[in-house]
Amino acid sequence: MIRAVTETQLRVSEGIWVIFSRDQLLVKKGTPVLHIGRWQELSFLHHHKSSVVELLPLADSHTLEKPVFVIDLGAEFPQHPDWEVCSMRSVLGVGTDTQFYVLARAWQYVHFLRTHRYCGQCGARTEQVDWEMAMQCHQCKHRTYPRISPCIIVAIYRDNQILLAKGVRHKDSNMYSTLAGFVESGESLEHAVHREVAEEVNVKIKNLTYFGSQPWPFPHSLMMGYLAEYESGDIIPQEGEIVDAQWFDVDKLPTIPPKMSIAGRLIDAVVRRALS
Numbered sequence: 242m243i244r245a246v247t248e249t250q251l252r253v254s255e256g257i258w259v260i261f262s263r264d265q266l267l268v269k270k271g272t273p274v275l276h277i278g279r280w281q282e283l284s285f286l287h288h289h290k291s292s293v294v295e296l297l298p299l300a301d302s303h304t305l306e307k308p309v310f311v312i313d314l315g316a317e318f319p320q321h322p323d324w325e326v327c328s329m330r331s332v333l334g335v336g337t338d339t340q341f342y343v344l345a346r347a348w349q350y351v352h353f354l355r356t357h358r359y360c361g362q363c364g365a366r367t368e369q370v371d372w373e374m375a376m377q378c379h380q381c382k383h384r385t386y387p388r389i390s391p392c393i394i395v396a397i398y399r400d401n402q403i404l405l406a407k408g409v410r411h412k413d414s415n416m417y418s419t420l421a422g423f424v425e426s427g428e429s430l431e432h433a434v435h436r437e438v439a440e441e442v443n444v445k446i447k448n449l450t451y452f453g454s455q456p457w458p459f460p461h462s463l464m465m466g467y468l469a470e471y472e473s474g475d476i477i478p479q480e481g482e483i484v485d486a487q488w489f490d491v492d493k494l495p496t497i498p499p500k501m502s503i504a505g506r507l508i509d510a511v512v513r514r515a516l517s
């Protein structure tokens with residue numbers, strides 16, 4: 242949920258500031274990822290006063306001591322000696338779980354506003370609904386909600402080995418990870434897992450078990466994780482998608498994603514399973 246911030250709130254509250262410039266995060270040099278402070282300290286952003294919103298916490302989410310205030314600078318790139326921009330992905334390596342979830346929600350909201358300024362049905366301008374996260378067309382009343390794209394992610398094991406692949410995006414970083422892909426329209430999650438694995442590495446799997454999920458704000462995925470046992474087939478990496486895929490012994494893993502990501506946690510689960 243989102244709420245417009247009042248003048249009084251800005252004057253008296255100390256908040257956690259999440260500030261986006263283009264697709265990057267504006268952070269104060271030498272401080273943790275999320276800046277905690279007062280509006281008065283952000284004089285270089287005061288022309289955005291009317292667009293500051295408060296991101297209300299989810300009922301069961303990570304507890305935060307301060308309200309979260311979000312500002313979207315859009316294409317503006319503020320010049321201030323004490324502030325710099327950093328990529329959302331770089332936060333993964335340094336931030337805490339809570340910071341990641343706050344950022345993930347804030348970014349998905351901002352991305353939603355930026356991409357839903359006009360009605361998809363009649364083309365008129367939309368307006369922000371102020372009691373829920375939605376945009377509504379003032380002309381035809383069509384309402385839209387933030388888009389969530391379901392993705393499956395799966396760790397495949399056999400004996401004490403795990404199948405990991407290097408995607409084209411990680412060609413240079415040498416990072417190996419679990420397989421993942423978007424769920425297609427009309428497809429069940431389980432079907433998507435079997436299809437992705439067959440497409441990306443040409444193997445058959447069995448004994449699928451659900452592991453857990455994680456919102457992934459690049460830009461609006463919801464990763465649904467599975468563990469699967471290898472059944473048959475030799476690895477054939479999919480051209481144009483997978484640079485390399487191999488079976489790795491769990492005690493000789495290559496560079497893998499951090500544990501904060503669901504990929505990292507899935508790999509950890511396979512390692513623990515093999516060692517238990």
Ligand SMILES: [Zn+2]
Pocket residue numbers: 360361362363364365378379380381382383
């Ligand atoms: Zn409309």
